[in-house]
Amino acid sequence: MTAKKIILLFLLVFSAQAWSQQPFPFEEQYKRARYFAGKFPDSSDIVLNSIIEAAQRDNQPEYLAKAYYLKSFNSYVKSDAENTIRYAGIVFDISEKNHYTVGKALSYRMYGTQYAKLGLLEQAEENLSKGIKEVEHLDTDEGHELRGMIYNSYLIFLNEKEYKKKLYYSRKSINEYLGIQNQTRRNELLVSAYSNIGYNLSEVNQFKESMQYLKKAHALVGNGNDYLKCCILHDIGFSFSKNKQPDSAVHYYHQALSIADAFGFTEKKIEITGNLEQAYAEKAEPDSAKTYKIQHLLLKDSASYNKSITVGKVLAGEKKEYSRKLDQSRFLSRSLIVACIILILILGAVMIRIKQLNEKNRKITAEVYQKGITQAPYEEETKDSDEDEKDTETLTSPMKISPEVEENILRGLQAFEENLEFNNRNVAKYDLAHKLNVNTKYLSAVIKKHKDANFNQYINALRIGYIVEQLKNDPQFRKYKINHLAEISGYSSHSAFSHEFKKIVGIHPSAFIKNLTRVS
Template identity: 25%
Template sequence: MRFTIKTFLKLGTAYQTIFMLFISATLFSQENAEEKLLLLKASELAVSDPDETIKIANHLLKKAKSEENSVAINLLIARSYDTKGDYFKSVNYVFEASKNFRIVNDSLKAEILFLKAEISRKLHLYNQVDSYLSDISFAISGLGSREIKKNIHARIDLEKTLVDLERTHYKETLKRLGDIEVKYNAVLADNYGLIQNLSLIKALSFNGLNDYKTSEKNFEKALSEYHSQKKTNIILETEILNGLSKIYYERKEYLKSIDTLLMALDKATKINNIPLLEKINYQLAVNYLALSDKPRYQQYNDKFLLLNTASIEMEIEAVNSMYNFIGEEQEANYKYEKDKLVRYSYIALAFLMLIIFSFTVLYSINKAKRKRLKEIIGYLEVTNNLLVKSYVDKKEPNKKIAIPTETEQSILAKLKRFEGSTKYTNKDMSLATLAAHFDVNTKYLSEIINKHYQDNFNTYINRLRINYIIEKLKNEPEYLNYKISYLADESGFSSHSSFATVFKSITGIAPTIFIDLIGKEVNKKKA
């Protein structure tokens, strides 16, 4: 059977179908029919039975006869773990696929970057999302098919919309959706998966704006569109059911809300998606509390607390893993570029004009580095103020957790005093430790940090630590002579590698390069 672009675009959800298109076009082109069928089956099951997909993909991985085949299969496994909500394993497999990034075709490069962007969004690493989406636009510049390019650009815009949604910028989300519907009208006409995503995002946005009537209408539209396709997508269906249950709860239709949540719970349990199960159990607990059914409230609240702990631990593990992989990739890219420059330099020795050109390039690179350093220093000089004042200038987002105003202001004041100290350099600093120090619960503290600093606790502490050591490097010259391991220990990091990874993720360059550039600036001023 021959599959055309339009055939694949009508198979299911937007991300899954385009992913299937790309990998099916490149994988096992010379293999037997049985392996091709297994691949197609695994792709179709990625959003309905991810465990079976992983089992089939691991079987195919053993038989893969090219690096490009291995890349695409690892990406399929990463997608499946993403469906299960296991972001740690998804991160590991997508970066395994990324190891041979340069050798694969542009379509597969785009899929790798898309999954990295999606995982980054779910881990609240929004700067990384922007970076990966920009890389996608560059990666597909050589694609010949205008239809595929149009679909990919629609997905890029949709991903940006999801970032707005997760940051509770509901009005901006709806505006962006309107622009997408106008700009990609032809794409949407042929892609029911994208339409389902748009309806779901609209429903969630109106729900965030407390427009429950419009929200319910869009949830029901998304559910109707989903059922009309007759393609199982547990994540999509569960999110719709969970959204509808919240509307029933707001209308005090608690039994109807519970029935809907139990359907969602049954589906989420099949794929053991911890983040989804956490949300559903919380909603069930809230409904039973409203009904004054204390035994069931206790039952589901206990489950929620266990899942919440597991979810937080998994997210921290995934974030740390991602930072490490990003650091390794940046080091590899730096080495690749450096080796390439060395090869060009050898060739340039034979040609006078190329030698002149090489010197010009080196001068430009150094100039760019100095400019980059000034930008970084300028950014870091205002980071501390922005870190504390950011909540003053932003609109009040809809609260995920109801926190009394007096408690909220008290926590913010304590955070400000905390930032003025150096307690964040304590290696044992954790969300639980700081919450205990503030005499508040961890959920309140985490919510305040997410709301006012747009970062999770891990990133918030890491930024304070990096800002601290940057100030030391800028204002105390002796720090320029210290080893990286000392700087890591001084700023509160447990290891040289974790310090280097986080430093690079925040400033954009490795600490050794940063120190070298600051040293040159100091010597230049002395001269």
């Protein structure tokens, strides 16, 4: 940890202690968290955690929703799709319960933005439209800001060919931001909006208008947001490049690169070095173009870059020994023929194996499609606690449960299954037993008797069975990412879901989805 970050963390902790002695300044701290989100998402989360704690204590649902929204945004910036969706769901639940329209719009915005990144374009557009509808008549600074942000989010899933739509939403966003009365906040938001439309205009070679917007963005950004400043300088360089002015393009690309180097904006460095390579090529400076091509490849994939260097050295060595290799050409030719034959045999064996696996997967998928999943044999549960040990001991010997109690547990399990409560991430045997007003050993005994499973097997079978049925009956589910299927069925991770799915169904979920289209 650098000295700068240590000082920053110390100040945050010190400030939190000072604020605990007086009424919590929600608006001030939310602005602080929003500022950190543009540079240091982890620092932003520290401030947000203090806001959440204070909002829960002081019953401030609006700030609680806004804090979770910003945590969702920070997760999105860090490419954490699971937590982005999870926090957006918390925002929606809080806002729905407290009739907080702005919070619902914020939730829809994050859902739409994340779905667009996952490639679920229909769901993305649907959620963004819902967000607009929530605040379409809200004539306040917050309403203008939200509509502007949502219109900006539409740009994520529009491609270059849809430039008319991109310009339409860019201009809608600018018009909303211009309606904000708070000048400081208005200018903060206009920076990214001007930069977006400037870049979009550059793509369609409208240089003059593009530069007007980019200059406006550059004038407003100041020194407060280094990432946006880096992006704007890059976009100005891109605009010059599209206008066949490589000298100016190189000038601005280098300014952007110096900021990206200073703050470690790796993704932006990849884009900048790639464009620098092109700009130097247009300037007919092959040495400089080659330099930035190498930097671009290194940043993009260091492993591939190192491999390319190794290949280059091998080729250079071969060139030096060209005369010697000419003498050995006949031997090499024979060796190559043998190697080709071996390779063909290996490839043939691999193809046969792949065909066998595909046929096996197809048969498993067809069987599951027709008959459903098969319950795994009963296994004793791991003894993680004294209570679990008592349960296990009870299940190994006959247990007397009155018919009334047993019927009550079965009715409760039926409702539990019908309401899909097994998809809740934190579902636990103790909680379910408490809800049914029975002890855990009775619950375990009934599940063993009627479901032929322990509690974990029972929950996993319900979850995987639910996903299988959805995949069978709803083609839309087959478009979801595996991590999204894991999320909606209550698993904590992609790997945990995939492990249980393969254990119960017999094949990986991606293979099941692939073959499902063929057998359905």
